[in-house]
Amino acid sequence: MAENTVLKLSGLSKRFGSVVANDDVSLTLVKGEVLALLGENGAGKTTLMNMLFGHYLPDAGTVEVADANGVLHALPLGHPQAALAAGIGMVHQHFALAENINALDNITLGSEPLRSLKRNRAAARAKIDGIIERSGLKAPLDVPVGQLSVGERQRVEILKALYRDARILVLDEPTAVLTPQEADTLFSNIRSMITDGLSVIFISHKLREVLEFSDRIAVLRHGRKVGEMATTDADEAKIARMMVGADTPKVARQEMSPGAPVLSLKNVSVSGRSQRETLDNVSLTVNANEILGVAGISGNGQAGLAQLIAGLVQPSSGTIAVDDEDIPKPTPSRMVQAGVGRIPEDRHHEGIVGAMSVAENMVIERLDDPDIQSLGLLRREAIADNAVKLAQAYDVRGPGVDASARLLSGGNIQKLILARVFERAPRLILANQPTRGLDMGAAATVGRRLLEARARGAGIVLISEDLDEILGLADRIAVIRDGHLTEAPTNNREQIGLMMAGAAA
Amino acid sequence: MMDLLNILLSESFWAASLRIATPLIFGVLGALICERSGVLNLGIEGIFVVGAMCGWMTVWLGSGLWGGVLVAACAGALFGLLHAILTVPLGLSQHVSGLGITLFATSVSYFTYRTALPNVSSPPRIEPFQALDIPVLSDLPFLGPVLFQQTALTWLALLMVLLVWYVLQRTALGVAIKAVGDNPDSVDAQGLSVYGLRIGAIVAGSALMALGGAFLTMSAFDAFFFGMVNGRGWVCIALVIFASWRPGKALFGALLFGAFDALQVRLQTEMGALVPGQIFLMAPYILSIIALVIAARSADYPRALLTPWFKGQR
Numbered sequence: 162m163a164e165n166t167v168l169k170l171s172g173l174s175k176r177f178g179s180v181v182a183n184d185d186v187s188l189t190l191v192k193g194e195v196l197a198l199l200g201e202n203g204a205g206k207t208t209l210m211n212m213l214f215g216h217y218l219p220d221a222g223t224v225e226v227a228d229a230n231g232v233l234h235a236l237p238l239g240h241p242q243a244a245l246a247a248g249i250g251m252v253h254q255h256f257a258l259a260e261n262i263n264a265l266d267n268i269t270l271g272s273e274p275l276r277s278l279k280r281n282r283a284a285a286r287a288k289i290d291g292i293i294e295r296s297g298l299k300a301p302l303d304v305p306v307g308q309l310s311v312g313e314r315q316r317v318e319i320l321k322a323l324y325r326d327a328r329i330l331v332l333d334e335p336t337a338v339l340t341p342q343e344a345d346t347l348f349s350n351i352r353s354m355i356t357d358g359l360s361v362i363f364i365s366h367k368l369r370e371v372l373e374f375s376d377r378i379a380v381l382r383h384g385r386k387v388g389e390m391a392t393t394d395a396d397e398a399k400i401a402r403m404m405v406g407a408d409t410p411k412v413a414r415q416e417m418s419p420g421a422p423v424l425s426l427k428n429v430s431v432s433g434r435s436q437r438e439t440l441d442n443v444s445l446t447v448n449a450n451e452i453l454g455v456a457g458i459s460g461n462g463q464a465g466l467a468q469l470i471a472g473l474v475q476p477s478s479g480t481i482a483v484d485d486e487d488i489p490k491p492t493p494s495r496m497v498q499a500g501v502g503r504i505p506e507d508r509h510h511e512g513i514v515g516a517m518s519v520a521e522n523m524v525i526e527r528l529d530d531p532d533i534q535s536l537g538l539l540r541r542e543a544i545a546d547n548a549v550k551l552a553q554a555y556d557v558r559g560p561g562v563d564a565s566a567r568l569l570s571g572g573n574i575q576k577l578i579l580a581r582v583f584e585r586a587p588r589l590i591l592a593n594q595p596t597r598g599l600d601m602g603a604a605a606t607v608g609r610r611l612l613e614a615r616a617r618g619a620g621i622v623l624i625s626e627d628l629d630e631i632l633g634l635a636d637r638i639a640v641i642r643d644g645h646l647t648e649a650p651t652n653n654r655e656q657i658g659l660m661m662a663g664a665a666a
Numbered sequence: 667m668m669d670l671l672n673i674l675l676s677e678s679f680w681a682a683s684l685r686i687a688t689p690l691i692f693g694v695l696g697a698l699i700c701e702r703s704g705v706l707n708l709g710i711e712g713i714f715v716v717g718a719m720c721g722w723m724t725v726w727l728g729s730g731l732w733g734g735v736l737v738a739a740c741a742g743a744l745f746g747l748l749h750a751i752l753t754v755p756l757g758l759s760q761h762v763s764g765l766g767i768t769l770f771a772t773s774v775s776y777f778t779y780r781t782a783l784p785n786v787s788s789p790p791r792i793e794p795f796q797a798l799d800i801p802v803l804s805d806l807p808f809l810g811p812v813l814f815q816q817t818a819l820t821w822l823a824l825l826m827v828l829l830v831w832y833v834l835q836r837t838a839l840g841v842a843i844k845a846v847g848d849n850p851d852s853v854d855a856q857g858l859s860v861y862g863l864r865i866g867a868i869v870a871g872s873a874l875m876a877l878g879g880a881f882l883t884m885s886a887f888d889a890f891f892f893g894m895v896n897g898r899g900w901v902c903i904a905l906v907i908f909a910s911w912r913p914g915k916a917l918f919g920a921l922l923f924g925a926f927d928a929l930q931v932r933l934q935t936e937m938g939a940l941v942p943g944q945i946f947l948m949a950p951y952i953l954s955i956i957a958l959v960i961a962a963r964s965a966d967y968p969r970a971l972l973t974p975w976f977k978g979q980r
Contacts, residue, residue: 216854240857241854241855241856241857242857245856245857251855253851253855255851257849257851257852257854257855257856258849258852259844259845259846259848259849259852259853260848260849260969261844261845261847261848261966261968261969262841262844262845262848266841266845267845267852269838269841270838270841270842270845270852270853270856270858271842271853271856271857271858272856273838274838275837275838275839275842275858276839277837277838278837279836279837280836280837280838321855321856
């Protein structure tokens with residue numbers, strides 16, 4: 162066992178200001194194994210891997226890496242160059258690719274001396290072709306990376322690491338942007354690389370893929386390692402308990418019969434500036450007491466659908482009606498007046514005004530309400546009272562309601578938005594990626610609030626790239642692909658995945 | 667109409683276009699290198715002045731012409747280094763720093779000139795670069811006078827177009843510069859220095875800009891005047907966008923502007939009685955704006971342009 166250890170992290174700690182990101186974390190990796198690193202958002206997974214790769218300098222602790230002969234050496238910390246030289250490759254969650262150059266150039270970047278006047282592209286290409294053949298990671302090499310699909314970009318990232326002769330591969334949430342099928346392909350590629358002598362650490366919070374594809378699981382919580390187990394000994398409940406530190410309340414969803422239509426789109430097209438904003442002849446109905454889940458790979462028109470319902474774009478053809486009332490020229494204020502509540506995708510930029518206080522953000526959609534202002538002057542006391550009340554009811558935690566909203570954590574910003582939206586008892590709720598980037602506790606709160614609104618009689622459009630979330634909450638599911646919306650079965654993950662990929666109608 | 671055709675077909679018109687374009691070629695290439703690495707350098711206007719002053723003064727003090735060119739380039743590089751330190755590791759606003767560099771560099775140049783020559787009314791002259799008379803080639807019809815009677819600095823400018831194109835297109839360094847201007851993380855993740863690449867690009871680009879200034883005092887004219895740069899730096903900033911950050915198109919853009927300018931001078935003499943001269947002076951700028959509006963709609967900006975990057979922050 163000991164001589165098979167390829168990586169040994171001992172006592173790594175890192176603070177950012179007063180926040181402890183990692184506290185005395187130790188971890189070992191054995192040759193040829195797939196280790197899953199699990200934890201909620203903010204548990205310190207990415208920080209730990211960034212220390213390993215030299216992006217961050219740890220405050221304490223050591224990293225040892227085995228050389229090609231299996232002998233452990235201490236790794237100089239804080240230098241990506243040293244980590245690369247020691248055979249560590251990292252695939253970041255946000256791809257570190259230059260989009261204006263092709264895959265070949267991205268892969269060879271930094272491995273050739275900058276002084277030389279000529280490049281040996283033929284040799285580089287031969288080496289990459291060899292790696293592609295062995296690993297099955299296919300990607301076009303001569304097209305600017307900006308034109309590649311997300312899956313292809315990810316393969317380029319892995320090729321980058323393998324080109325540098327990585328023996329240890331770190332993948333940060335590799336499947337976050339992939340369809341279920343692409344994810345399966347990725348993991349089978351990883352399997353074939355393992356037989357080539359590679360060892361893999363992957364970060365995830367999708368329990369399903371962790372259980373299916375890893376050999377061993379390590380769980381982080383609040384920056385500390387709280388558990389480690391062989392995957393064969395693990396099950397979902399056990400891991401979830403370890404991640405959260407307690408049993409998560411399962412979101413209870415009761416069956417309901419849908420009421421009258423709240424939103425109906427008839428043959429609506431939107432000509433957006435890009436594919437992600439374009440809709441092509443979409444018809445859909447959302448009823449009261451109903452959640453419609455919109456699944457799809459990012460960039461297939463979700464933004465267009467969200468902007469349409471929020472009143473940010475005009476349809477180029479077709480009609481949109483809220484509560485059976487046609488809205489000929491939708492604008493944001495007209496949609497809000499018609500009873501639409503919006504939970505935007507980019508909560509930091511579109512959901513709040515960061516420089517304004519939490520209290521002001523809570524009333525920002527009803528500044529014409531006489532409770533909030535009289536004769537154009539804001540009633541500060543009423544605003545403060547409202548904020549204290551809502552912060553309590555929705556459990557918005559932070560430095561206080563007078564503090565700038567940008568000081569809140571992502572989860573608390575989302576709770577602020579929920580408070581603002583739900584207090585107006587909207588007829589229709591547009592929830593665009595409402596739990597992206599939230600930890601399990603905060604995500605469960607969002608789910609519970611959406612179900613409460615449904616029980617109250619609201620219709621909800623839930624746009625999400627997390628299929629598990631949609632399967633757990635939605636009454637009906639539609640798949641968006643290339644701006645088209647297609648009704649999907651509610652219980653067939655496989656078929657929804659194929660529809661997302663455009664493989665079957 | 668006949669007159670216009672005569673102008674467009676004359677050798678002197680095209681020779682003048684190339685001559686007017688030369689400082690712009692240096693300037694556009696310099697700005698292009700900076701911006702390809704992700705940093706806008708609005709210090710260009712002041713760096714032109716520095717290059718013009720330093721190049722001229724070095725020769726006036728007794729050095730050879732090429733010595734003047736070298737000193738101009740070094741002075742430009744120095745101001746580039748200042749801009750680089752402010753905008754790259756310190757991450758300050760590239761607009762504010764660049765405009766500050768322009769004001770500072772211009773004032774320092776004038777100050778130095780006035781301190782060295784407190785009591786002259788007409789600026790002292792130097793012996794500038796002469797037309798490079800290449801045997802045989804200079805005698806070619808049309809091409810001879812247009813191409814082969816330019817000064818050595820014009821040839822240097824054309825050579826620089828090739829060099830910059832080759833570096834960006836064919837070398838590992840060029841790939842790294844393009845990558846750092848698109849996504850600095852891609853460079854950092856591969857173990858290259860984001861700061862090093864950007865600082866290097868700004869310093870090299872600024873040295874080129876200064877050569878544009880040096881051309882004015884050492885080739886186009888033979889002395890240093892206040893206000894002689896006259897917005898050429900700003901024109902280069904616009905031409906980079908017109909060129910879509912490509913050296914070949916940069917050459918084309920500079921030539922186009924040079925041709926507009928050469929044309930307006932000639933039209934002014936032909937038609938000066940009918941139209942006020944100021945209209946002709948404005949014409950190249952108006953035409954540039956129109957060309958820019960058309961080209962900029964499809965411009966492919968370096969994605970990381972204007973965005974500072976800090977180590978350890980992802």
